[in-house]
Amino acid sequence: MTSDYFEFLSIIGVAFFAISGTLLGHDKNIGGFGVVVVASVTALGGGSLRDVLLNQPVFWIDNPNYLYATYSAIFITVLFIRHLPNVSSYYMLLLDAIGMAIFNIVGIEKSLLQGTDMIVAITMGMTTGIFGGLLRDVICAEVPLVMRQELYSTACLLGGLTYAVLFHLDIAYLWCIIGSVLVTVLLRLGAIHWGWQPSIFKKGRMQ
């Protein structure tokens, strides 16, 4: 039951990250099959790191469906993007936000299932959610989203905390997921639209 949720969520997250990688690859005009490499790394990087750190079988080696989902998402995106004259980078950011929100949850759950402390699980959720997109940006020689001014890792962290709190309140599993995804995605969208630029530096008593 729970593991069905997991697989379904992971497939969605993998596909969304794959599309976000394809869009960035398109923007950066990467040649030939390089787009597939970038998009695959984006889709599979965070979860691979999670499984390696937890010493679990790596998800896409264990279950090739994730590879089919990744490659299908890339293929469909490439087909459609030809017919769309202008794809704004906004879609890339939106897909990245949803993928991050989903992988955050999967990372937390998979970590808790291994019997880790909650602080380890929250850290693992952020690792899983952020790392794929980080690899995408580093490979494409972009400034990583995590380094830019708007809320990014903060959104990921608050989404993870939301999940932890709802889980401890014994809310139904589906609502924990929906609540956490909503918090992460809405914070990201708000930050992109209104330019929220929090800083933990220089906003203290000095001013």
Added chain:
Amino acid sequence: MTSDYFEFLSIIGVAFFAISGTLLGHDKNIGGFGVVVVASVTALGGGSLRDVLLNQPVFWIDNPNYLYATYSAIFITVLFIRHLPNVSSYYMLLLDAIGMAIFNIVGIEKSLLQGTDMIVAITMGMTTGIFGGLLRDVICAEVPLVMRQELYSTACLLGGLTYAVLFHLDIAYLWCIIGSVLVTVLLRLGAIHWGWQPSIFKKGRMQ
């Protein structure tokens, strides 16, 4: 028998990647022992990732011969490069192509030996072939080869597919290897010489 092939091929691949890393380090004027770090990461990065993902003992920890091969290749390159006034980056690209072709095959084989699907094995081959060079370029703050305009990951993929096809046709093992390496290397050299710039975008029906 097969594992002898593996070790021999891996040693060659490791040495070639080590030389390519040393040449790039030389071009970028990296100080002191930093060249050794970059060259070692290039030589050992792809295979380490492969072994970690497959949950196998990491090849250079299990068998220090790979380290001796890496350090010897670096040392000899450093000795010789002093006496060569101009080493063109062409040699770096050539060695990178051969290293990629070889690691591609080793990655596919090692993955198949663990009983994975062919799609996982092909993905693992590309991971093994591309990742070392990618790390080299990222550390040296170069635009990764995989992002540039000429054929790169496409050559790696087609080399992998050639290996898979020859293997299924029951061709002798040695010829599978030779065929796959030739396809990858010749495609890369052709792309470098004639500037083949394939793109999966914007070449569709739109034009």
Added chain:
Amino acid sequence: MTSDYFEFLSIIGVAFFAISGTLLGHDKNIGGFGVVVVASVTALGGGSLRDVLLNQPVFWIDNPNYLYATYSAIFITVLFIRHLPNVSSYYMLLLDAIGMAIFNIVGIEKSLLQGTDMIVAITMGMTTGIFGGLLRDVICAEVPLVMRQELYSTACLLGGLTYAVLFHLDIAYLWCIIGSVLVTVLLRLGAIHWGWQPSIFKKGRMQ
């Protein structure tokens, strides 16, 4: 006994790297919680890679104290940095040097405990010492310290060799550690102050 040393040293190393990551994040003006991500990756990256390569349980998953040390060090740094108008990047380099020196030793010891050859252990020590700072620089789109002109990986290597030599001379464990850390840190400080710029290229018989 030995493992107490390990844990104590690792906690110190983790905290120092966390502070160095926070300082660089501050310099680069990273938004919101992104500083915590960068600092955590710096603190935990090298040791995580070590444990994954050695196929050991990852230290911060096994023992959350490392996470508490990381997050506390970041929190305290953020609190204090508000009250300091100018924090020079010199502190970042100093902390990085000490963290590198410590993780170098821990990496060598942990590798030897798994029964590896000394050449593997020295390589693992450098991996552990250098990788966290390398990730920090790559994520922050800085030119990695390992690529710059002053002694860096050379200092790490010589510190590792010092440790190996003292260890073989049957010196008391504490002095092996102190000797190795002193060699690494003093070489780094000397290189930063006096601009030592060794090169293994172009210093040969040609001139």
